[in-house]
Amino acid sequence: MIAVRGLKKEIGPQQILRGVDIEIGAGKTLVIIGRSGGGKSVLLKTLIGLMQPNEGEIEIEGQSIIGLSERQLAAIRRKVGILFQGGALFDSMTVEENIAFPLHEAGLRDPKIIRQKIAEILEVIELEGQEKKLPVNLSGGMKKRVGLARAIINQPSCILYDEPTAGLDPVVSDSINRLIRRLQERYHVTSVVVTHDMKSAFHVGDHIAYLHEGRIYFHGTPAQLQESSDPIIQDFLIGRARVAD
Template structure:
């Protein structure tokens, strides 16, 4: 269980998170939706302790990550896999080296075992024959797949996806969503997906939470969110220009 209590964060005096409260159950796939700049990515970075909040508490299986992960190396983060927005693949490494990297650095597995695991992980995300390519030689969709393979290679208990489908065409988007769902069933991790993809994300997530004005304004199953009476949620999922969400025209 991930428990977030009254989380607050400001940048240069500008409040981004004004008191986020959220509970993420073990094994569920929770999507966090919200406007661009609402603080969703900041929230994800706080979950792994690389942004420190101004106030509030985050408990990972009862352990306070903010207290534990004050230094740059923190063993609690070994429980996480993260797929960053742009993939965050290491430019100077090949695809194979990128995916193998967490295993080489964090485990004592033999090279042969690592090779097999990397090959399997890449096949699971539908990639073959790209091991020797560099990230710059890959398409956007392929980069996301490699990032997914790298995040899952250590079989983490919690996986965070920061806009894993941004900038992809609808077909690749759906295939990445399917990969996430399949991986979730296979590994049983607790997943948090930051997404703008409405309504596609409703097919992937077990629950959806909406972040607006620095707070979670609604959380529930996709059906509950679709049927919500909250005017903010209704405007966001309908993409309407009229409503309580201010739109710059």
């Protein structure tokens, strides 16, 4: 479904990605963990063509996305929804208008169909009755949900999540984790979740990949990660556990 091979990315003098290889099967969730500043967000941005890699190959549903025109990329982006770290909502638009935005972008005009789609998605994200609110009147968790609704309203086959639980309390984080799982089950979407929240990683991941010094240092199931005796992985896991305390 998503295949990344030998991906390299330099920004100025910094080598951010030094040869990343990843494969994600259809309908599966891959969690990418790694230290802050390690290039996780850069990796996600290259996956939807918001950043161009210096080297390497990215295929989405068998189609290479390297060197595509903006117009061709727009078609890819309809297949791949992304939830940005801050939610990236439009502050002057209501919940409903924010969620409808990608529908308008995709050329949908029929108000009845738009209303139907919004009603369905509000039910999925459990925000019925909140559609007239502005983002300023929503909690952090609700904003994430609206961002997520906007990312999935065009029914993408893949969803990329950048730190979906960052800045949320444990209870709200848990509800977001459940929502990620539910979307996977309900729509069979292929998901990539970038996080440094280990609890979230274990909750949502079918597989976990550890991005370390610009490469995938480890790739395995959550159980394999937990059993790993590799000192670098141990440091990361223990380091995060202390932070979580």
